[in-house]
Amino acid sequence: MASKTRAAALAGAAALGGAAFVAPVAPTTTTPALRATAGKATAATSPSEAPKALAVAGAALAALAGRKAFVPSAKPHMVALSAFENELGVQAPVGFWDPAGFTADGSTENFARRRQTELKHGRISMLATMGYITPEITGKFPGYLSPSAGLKFADVPNGLAAISKVPAAGWGQILAYMAFCEVSQDQSAGTPAAAGDFGFKVLTASDPEAKKTKLAAELANGRLAMMAIIGMFFQDGLTGSAWGDWANYTASPLRAFENELGVQAPVGFWDPAGFTADGSTENFARRRQTELKHGRISMLATMGYITPEITGKFPGYLSPSAGLKFADVPNGLAAISKVPAAGWGQILAYMAFCEVSQDQSAGTPAAAGDFGFKVLTASDPEAKKTKLAAELANGRLAMMAIIGMFFQDGLTGSAWGDWANYTASPLRAFENELGVQAPVGFWDPAGFTADGSTENFARRRQTELKHGRISMLATMGYITPEITGKFPGYLSPSAGLKFADVPNGLAAISKVPAAGWGQILAYMAFCEVSQDQSAGTPAAAGDFGFKVLTASDPEAKKTKLAAELANGRLAMMAIIGMFFQDGLTGSAWGDWANYTASPLRAFENELGVQAPVGFWDPAGFTADGSTENFARRRQTELKHGRISMLATMGYILLRSRENSRAI
Structure with a gap:
């Protein structure tokens, strides 16, 4: 020893x-x-x-x-x-x-x-x-x-x-x-x-x-x-x-189940939820038995959806006493309201028969799904194993299929229904509105239109148009002087202020004279009051009668206004980016290296900062600027790296x- x-x-x-x-x-x-x-x-x-x-x-x-x-x-x-x-x-x-x-x-x-x-x-x-x-x-x-x-x-x-x-x-x-x-x-x-x-x-x-x-x-x-x-x-x-x-x-608790029925290539034994982590064969057998039954019910239900759609329904009466024909029973979930009480009785009786007609205690053939039906089983052990494995696989597919059919049937009215029939969605009212464009279609991730109010939608659309127009003007205000230069002469002769004296971007705010701000505000007020923008008017939809942005032909006008909306959305994104870059670096085209006030800069020379990425912290772990937290995380990272x-x-x-x- x-x-x-x-x-x-x-x-x-x-x-x-x-x-x-x-x-x-x-x-x-x-x-x-x-x-x-x-x-x-x-x-x-x-x-x-x-x-x-x-x-x-x-x-x-x-x-x-x-x-x-x-x-x-x-x-x-x-x-x-x-x-x-x-x-x-x-x-x-x-x-x-x-x-x-x-x-x-x-x-x-x-x-x-x-x-x-x-x-x-x-x-x-x-x-x-x-x-x-x-x-x-x-x-x-x-x-x-x-x-x-x-x-x-x-x-x-x-x-x-x-x-x-x-x-x-x-x-x-x-x-x-x-x-x-x-x-x-x-x-x-x-x-x-x-x-x-x-x-x-x-x-x-x-x-x-x-x-x-x-x-x-x-x-x-x-x-x-x-x-x-x-x-x-x-x-x-x-x-x-x-x-x-x-x-x-073989000491792994999962190994006990690798040769069980239902373990199939190429995945092998797969238990992402960890149900078998306890290694209990009793729990595994109970869950496998439940899976088999759910799979069989799902296969029957799936076939119940598919068969009438393909082959049609039985001729004659389902219930002669009630005068109910098979043709009168709709396919899918709607059939629930048509099946007579005796029909439900037969279904439940058959399920009870399946449960009590076999000994399904642990270790019996029935516990593994073998009820002696030669269609699903066989005398040859290998053939039986193959058939039962195929049944398990088909049952798993059927469980997925039936859930999909339930959703599609419940929302569209048919298991094969067109999702365009899902008219109960509050989003459907706005799918043909201006600004709905391929390939995204109508997109409202924040759920602003979830209430289905057309008034609220129209008000927000009107606001979006105005914001887009202001953003396009502001974006052009940034871009144009950088590319073409500034006007010659004086912006304000009385103040001795030349156009060349006005810096580009946010810094210009401090240079524009009061009269300049007055002109800007006056133009904005003119745009607001010179048109009737009440609900339903052309101006409410963005048509102010400017033929550059609109047209006499309705289709051409719709195309132009849709293009304006798209450009305005892009401009809103662009101007926000320019504001941030200008405010933090001193220029709309500024080098981010000039943003020295960032708390992240303290870590730019630390171990692990490498070209071409430099210091990169997309999750914002270092946003608090704490050197203690940085050191602790770096220590953890090193240990994880060594283990890996x-x-x-x-x-x-x-x-x-x-x-x-x-x-």
């Missing part, structure tokens, strides 16, 4: 090394407030337990060899973070990457200790990864692993299962080799061994540049191996093999192995 524990500890040490240093985005400048906050967050939540545990393990190994363990200085030497940007393991295109802030204290001693730990974890992980891969590809050594115990190499399974087969002497050799690596070299700070150079010429070289390249490659491979071995541990532990099919993960990277590598390595086998 103790040997198993030691082996598990070693495997865990290899896995935990992934937290030491990874390598992906060059550091960027942070705001002082955020830097302080991030430092506090790191100090509070730094995942330092793994390095501490590994340091204890290292100390134990060193003690076995009579060697003092490496202990960091009580007064670490503090430097800026930029001191680590040229260290071994900093690689393009990411550069130095420390999202967890391990180096935030600037201590070179702590950095060296963690890098040393990372190297060892990487080496152990590479050995462990090769230990998984090699036997799968090349096979195992011939002969005996332990002649005294009669244990052959072929008897040792690959992966985690090998832990129980390795004899005590084998674990002793492993630990002795680890101890040898620890004590055979001086690994104190500043020595070549502290940087990973143990003098093995395979991993190093006499040429400094070649040595640096080899050690950097080893670090990168070690990081990959730490990711790989964790993926292998998970897959091996859950499926029984590092290359195991996930179909072997591990998960992704687990997928990739498995797929690569499967593809190589297939080739």
Whole structure:
């Protein structure tokens, strides 16, 4: 048991090394407030337990060899973070990457200790990864692993299962080799061994540049191996093999139902609502039985809709005593009011017969849908399974179909009814109004016309026309001076104000003289009072008699007014955009980089802001400008990213192995 524990500890040490240093985005400048906050967050939540545990393990190994363990200085030497940007393991295109802030204290001693730990974890992980891969590809050594115990190499399974087969002497050799690596070299700070150079010429070289390249490659491979071995541990532990099919993960509560009736390709077992998450076979059987019955009723109901539409109805009388012919019963929901009481009695009696004529208790054929009707079942078990599976699939389709028919029938008057017949909709009154245009048609997402009031509609349409016209004038007021320039001469000779003195956009408000505002207001008043705009008049529909915007021909006039409405809507959107851009950047065509008052600007130089998008926060998480909240979310994002990277590598390595086998 103790040997198993030691082996598990070693495997865990290899896995935990992934937290030491990874390598992906060059550091960027942070705001002082955020830097302080991030430092506090790191100090509070730094995942330092793994390095501490590994340091204890290292100390134990060193003690076995009579060697003092490496202990960091009580007064670490503090430097800026930029001191680590040229260290071994900093690689393009990411550069130095420390999202967890391990180096935030600037201590070179702590950095060296963690890098040393990372190297060892990487080496152990590479050995462990090769230990998984090699036997799968090349096979195992011939002969005996332990002649005294009669244990052959072929008897040792690959992966985690090998832990129980390795004899005590084998674990002793492993630990002795680890101890040898620890004590055979001086690994104190500043020595070549502290940087990973143990003098093995395979991993190093006499040429400094070649040595640096080899050690950097080893670090990168070690990081990959730490990711790989964790993926292998998970897959091996859950499926029984590092290359195991996930179909072997039988401990999942969902697996009990994967071979049940109704599980069909290409989807397989699908339970998005999680009904089977409790793994209860009783609950599954009860729901499957209910599904079968609902499917059968839905198939009957669907056929009840379809058949009379295609084949017509039976001749003669449905109820001679009541003088009710089959032809008198309408199709669909309307038939409910025509079926006599005796008819409903027959329907209910047949349903009761289906329920009581069979033993449907758990485990019986009827509980699985087999009522002995040879049309739906068969003597051959495979044929029966195929028929019942087909019935389940058809029942599911029928449940969808009948619900659609109920809605369409209820709203249009027929299961095959044209939705144009849904006249009860309050929106229908306005579908032929001016401004209803393809491809959208009548569109009122805010529900302004839900009350169906034509008076309110006309008033809002009149308002929309006026807003659109003002917006078109305002939009042109922005655009024209930018393109054509301004009028020559004076806007106000008495005030000595030239047209050229009036800036474009919102800034012009402060330059227009009082007489100018008077003219604008007077023109607006003239437009209001010069026409009768009461309900039903041409002016109420936007026709002020200006032949540029209207016409004598009714169709041409309708086309022009419809075009004006569309242009006015576009102009309302445009002018609002111009107002915002002008107000925030100083110009309707201004660069958004000039919007320096944004609370988001504080985060534009933070880690993760990259070209060509720059700082992007469509959900507005940083709208409050809080550096504390930003730091907390960034910390969460980093952790989610790491978990996702591990998960992704687990997928990739498995797929690569499967593809190589297939080739």
